[in-house]
Amino acid sequence: MTASTSSVITLHVNGEPRTLTVDHRTTLLDALREHLGLTGTKKGCDHGQCGACTVLLDGRRAVACLQLAVAAEGRAVTTIEGVAEDGRLHPVQEAFLELDGYQCGYCTPGQICSALAVLDEHAAGWPSAATADVRPEAGPPALTDDEIRERMSGNLCRCSAYPAIVRAVAQAAKAVSA
Amino acid sequence: MREFRYERAADMAGALTLLAAEPGARPLGGGTNLVDLMKNGIERPALLVDLRDLPLGRIEPTADGGLRIGATVTNSDLAAHPDVRRRYPALAQAVLAGASGQLRNMATVGGNLLQRTRCGYFTDAAAPCNKRSPGSGCAALTGEHRNHAVLGASPHCVAVHPSDMAVALAAFDAVVVYETLDGPGELPLAEFYRPVDSNPQLETALPPGALITGVVLPPAPVAAASRYRKVRERASYAFAIGSLAAALDIRDGIVHDVRLAFGAVASRPWRARQAERALTGGPADAAAFAAAADAELAAARPLPHNGYKLPLMRNLAVSVLTELAEEAAR
Numbered sequence A: 001m002t003a004s005t006s007s008v009i010t011l012h013v014n015g016e017p018r019t020l021t022v023d024h025r026t027t028l029l030d031a032l033r034e035h036l037g038l039t040g041t042k043k044g045c046d047h048g049q050c051g052a053c054t055v056l057l058d059g060r061r062a063v064a065c066l067q068l069a070v071a072a073e074g075r076a077v078t079t080i081e082g083v084a085e086d087g088r089l090h091p092v093q094e095a096f097l098e099l100d101g102y103q104c105g106y107c108t109p110g111q112i113c114s115a116l117a118v119l120d121e122h123a124a125g126w127p128s129a130a131t132a133d134v135r136p137e138a139g140p141p142a143l144t145d146d147e148i149r150e151r152m153s154g155n156l157c158r159c160s161a162y163p164a165i166v167r168a169v170a171q172a173a174k175a176v177s178a
Numbered sequence B: 001m002r003e004f005r006y007e008r009a010a011d012m013a014g015a016l017t018l019l020a021a022e023p024g025a026r027p028l029g030g031g032t033n034l035v036d037l038m039k040n041g042i043e044r045p046a047l048l049v050d051l052r053d054l055p056l057g058r059i060e061p062t063a064d065g066g067l068r069i070g071a072t073v074t075n076s077d078l079a080a081h082p083d084v085r086r087r088y089p090a091l092a093q094a095v096l097a098g099a100s101g102q103l104r105n106m107a108t109v110g111g112n113l114l115q116r117t118r119c120g121y122f123t124d125a126a127a128p129c130n131k132r133s134p135g136s137g138c139a140a141l142t143g144e145h146r147n148h149a150v151l152g153a154s155p156h157c158v159a160v161h162p163s164d165m166a167v168a169l170a171a172f173d174a175v176v177v178y179e180t181l182d183g184p185g186e187l188p189l190a191e192f193y194r195p196v197d198s199n200p201q202l203e204t205a206l207p208p209g210a211l212i213t214g215v216v217l218p219p220a221p222v223a224a225a226s227r228y229r230k231v232r233e234r235a236s237y238a239f240a241i242g243s244l245a246a247a248l249d250i251r252d253g254i255v256h257d258v259r260l261a262f263g264a265v266a267s268r269p270w271r272a273r274q275a276e277r278a279l280t281g282g283p284a285d286a287a288a289f290a291a292a293a294d295a296e297l298a299a300a301r302p303l304p305h306n307g308y309k310l311p312l313m314r315n316l317a318v319s320v321l322t323e324l325a326e327e328a329a330r
C-alpha cells in the first residue's frame, strides 16, 4: 500500500481542465486561491459558517472550505471568475451592481454564486424552510422575500447589506425567468 | 491537520476492506463535519475512504410501501424528493431546517446521522471532555451548558445530538441499515444511538468498521400529516435549542395515532413515547397536548442554565399539535 499523502488531481475550473498536485489536507478553497491564483473566492471563517467561499460544484453550490480538493477530483467547479460569459455579466451580477448588493464586497463572490444556485434550485421546485407547504401537490413556492432570505441564509454579510442583496436576487430572478 | 491518505472506494467490498485494514481510517461523506473537526485537530484520521462512488445515492420505494434512502443521498436531494415531501413532510422540513443550502448539497444521510455534538468543549482541545478524551471530566457541567441536555443525560456527558434530520427519522421509526465485512445488519433508530452512560465517546451501536448503507422508513400513514418545527437563536442557519417532529391522526375527535420526537434535548433524538401513550385514544385538545408534554418532561433533569427548555418544549408540542389538529378538522 502506498503511504502517499498527496495526489495529482484534475479539476474542471470554469470550463478549463486544471491539473495540480495537492497535499490531501488542501481544501478546494485553498487549491483555488493558492494553487490556481483564483482569489475571487473568499475565505471568511474556514469552517462552513459564513458562505464567503461558495462555489458551484458540478453546478450545485458548496462551501469550498469544507470540500477537500482531492475529493473534488474530476468535478466541475465554477467560481466567481467564471460567472460572466463572453465578457457579459450574468443577470445576477448586474442586479448586485445596479442595486448595490454589497458594501465592502468581501462576501459578494459567495453571495453571487449562492444566488445563481438559488435561482436554479427554485426553478427545480425545491422547497425551503420558509415554504409553508412542502408537499409537491402544493406546487413550487413563489420566490418571495422571505423565501430569498431563507435560501440565502448560508451567506453572511458583515456589512449587513442584506436588504439590497434580497432586492438584487429578486430582480435577477425576474430577469432570468423573463 | 495531520497528514492522511485518501482512497476513493470503487465498491462496498473495497470500502470495507480499506476500513478494516487501517484502524485510523474514517469514511468520508460530504466532509462537512469530518473536515471541520480535522481542521481543529479533534479528528485525526490516517486514511479517508471516500464513499462518493458507492451505489448508495438513491431513494427507492420499498415493497411494503415505505422508502429506502441511500447513505450518500445528499440532504438537499432528500428534502427535494417528492415521495419524502408527500409521505413524510416533517422529514423534508427537518432537513431543510438544518445548516444552509451549500452544506445540504454536500452533507449525506450517513454523515448527518453520525455528526458529532456541537458542545463547545468537545471542539476545544484544552477543555476536559469525556466524549473527546474519556476520563478527563465534563467542562459543561459547571460551564456553558445553555444548549445542553435535559433528558437522558449522565454526569459523564450532557451534550445534545445536533441533527434535525434524525429527529424526524426517530418519529417515523426509521431503521439504519449497514454493511460489515461479516455481512449486513440493521438497527432501529431507537437503538442506533446508545444511551449515555460512563462512556460518552461511544455514541452508536454501529459495529467497528461498519458502513451505513442507508435508512429505511417503514410505511406510516400518520406521517402524511406531520410537521417539524425548530426553535433557534436566529431565524436561520443555526442549530436548534429545541425542536419537535410531530404527526397526528385524529378520528372522530379522538387521537388514533400520534408520533412525537424532541430534538436538542438529549444525546440522541428523543422519541417522546410517554407523551404518545398519554395522547393515544384520548381527546385532541390543548389541555391534552400540554399534559402529554408534561408527562414526557417529568423525567427531565435540567442543569442550572437550561431549564428554559422545559417550557419551550411544552409550548412547542402544544402549538404544533394544535396546528395539526386544526388542519385535520378542515
Ligand SMILES: Cc1cc2nc3c(=O)[nH]c(=O)nc-3n(C[C@H](O)[C@H](O)[C@H](O)COP(=O)(O)OP(=O)(O)OC[C@H]3O[C@@H](n4cnc5c(N)ncnc54)[C@H](O)[C@@H]3O)c2cc1C
Pocket: A047, A048, A049, B026, B027, B028, B029, B030, B031, B032, B033, B034, B035, B036, B051, B071, B072, B075, B097, B098, B099, B100, B103, B106, B107, B108, B109, B110, B111, B112, B113, B114, B115, B162, B163, B164, B165, B210, B211, B212, B213, B237, B238, B239, B240
Ligand atoms: C455551519 C454549519 C451549520 C450546520 N447546521 C446544522 C443544523 O442546523 N442542523 C443539522 O442537523 N446539522 C447542521 N450541520 C451539520 C451537518 O448537517 C453535518 O455536518 C452533515 O450532515 C454531515 O454529513 P457529511 O456527509 O458531510 O458527513 P461527514 O463529515 O462526511 O461525516 C461525518 C461522520 O460520519 C462518518 N460517516 C459518513 N458517512 C458514513 C457512512 N455511510 N457510514 C459510516 N460512517 C459514515 C464519517 O466518518 C464522520 O465520522 C451544520 C454544519 C455546519 C458546518
Ligand code: SF4
Pocket: B117, B119, B120, B121, B122, B128, B129, B130, B131, B132, B137, B138, B139, B140, B141, B148, B156, B157, B158, B159, B200
Ligand atoms: S457535555 Fe459531553 S461533549 Fe460537552 S464537555 Fe461534557 S463530556 Fe464533553
Ligand code: FES
Pocket: A042, A043, A044, A045, A046, A047, A048, A049, A050, A051, A052, A053, A054, A063, A064, A065, A066
Ligand atoms: S470560508 Fe467557507 S463558509 Fe466561511
Ligand code: FES
Pocket: A101, A102, A103, A104, A105, A106, A107, A108, A156, A157, A158, A159, A160, A161
Ligand atoms: S459587503 Fe461587506 S461583507 Fe458583505
